[in-house]
Amino acid sequence: xxxxxxxxxxxxxxxxxxxxxxxxxxxxxxxxxxxxxxxxxxxxxxxxxxxxxxxxxxxxxxxxxxxxxxxxxxxxxxxxxxxxxxxxxxxxxxxxxxxxxxxxxxxxxxxxxxxxxxxxxxxxxxxxxxxxxxxxxxxxxxxx
Numbered sequence: 001x002x003x004x005x006x007x008x009x010x011x012x013x014x015x016x017x018x019x020x021x022x023x024x025x026x027x028x029x030x031x032x033x034x035x036x037x038x039x040x041x042x043x044x045x046x047x048x049x050x051x052x053x054x055x056x057x058x059x060x061x062x063x064x065x066x067x068x069x070x071x072x073x074x075x076x077x078x079x080x081x082x083x084x085x086x087x088x089x090x091x092x093x094x095x096x097x098x099x100x101x102x103x104x105x106x107x108x109x110x111x112x113x114x115x116x117x118x119x120x121x122x123x124x125x126x127x128x129x130x131x132x133x134x135x136x137x138x139x140x141x142x143x144x
Contacts, residue, residue, distance in 0.1 A: 037124050040093075040096075040123065041123045041126065044096050044121065044123055045121070045123075045128065047090065048130070051068065051088060051090065052068070052105070052139065054066075054078070055067075055078060055105070055106065056111050056137055059106070059109055059111060060109065060110070060111045064080065064109070065080075065107070065108070065109070065114075066078055066079070066080060066087070066106065067079055067104050067105070067106040068104065068106070069103055069104050070098055070103045070104075073097045073098055073099075074092045074093070074094065074096045074097055075089070075090060075091035076089075076090050076098070077089045095123060095124050095125075096121070096122070096123050097122040097123075098120070099119070099121075099122065100117070100119045100120075101117060101118075102115060102117060105117075105119075105132070107137065111137040112135055112137050113132045113134075113137070116132050116133055116134040116135075117132055118130065118131045118132070119132075126143065127143075128141055128142065128143055128144065129142045129143075129144050
């Protein structure tokens with residue numbers, strides 16, 4: 001007596017299809033994680049750049065100093081004076097760490113930084129060096 005079972009797939013065929021699907025899912029997850037890390041890094045650096053530019057432009061335009069104050073290792077605020085509420089409050093995830101010598105960044109009414117310094121930003125284990133040179137209104141970001 002012979003059983004003709006041609007309606008289904010064999011176990012080997014199912015395992016091959018399952019392994020192909022798992023391989024595709026693994027590589028797409030790996031690529032997604034890499035893209036997400038790159039986007040987080042770019043978001044933090046862009047936000048920091050825009051905030052520094054805002055402080056500098058405000059100092060030039062209104063001849064009044066704004067200050068960026070690091071409140072913790074992953075957050076900062078921008079304020080006019082310590083008696084007023086902050087203009088901007090930024091808090092990033094635990095994967096972002098600011099390392100600094102002094103907690104404040106501010107610009108003179110001419111657009112130059114008050115105290116030249118270097119700040120290190122660690123994002124997902126990668127460290128970036130933000131350098132504010134003396135006598136200039138710009139800064140440089142380098143990957144270390």
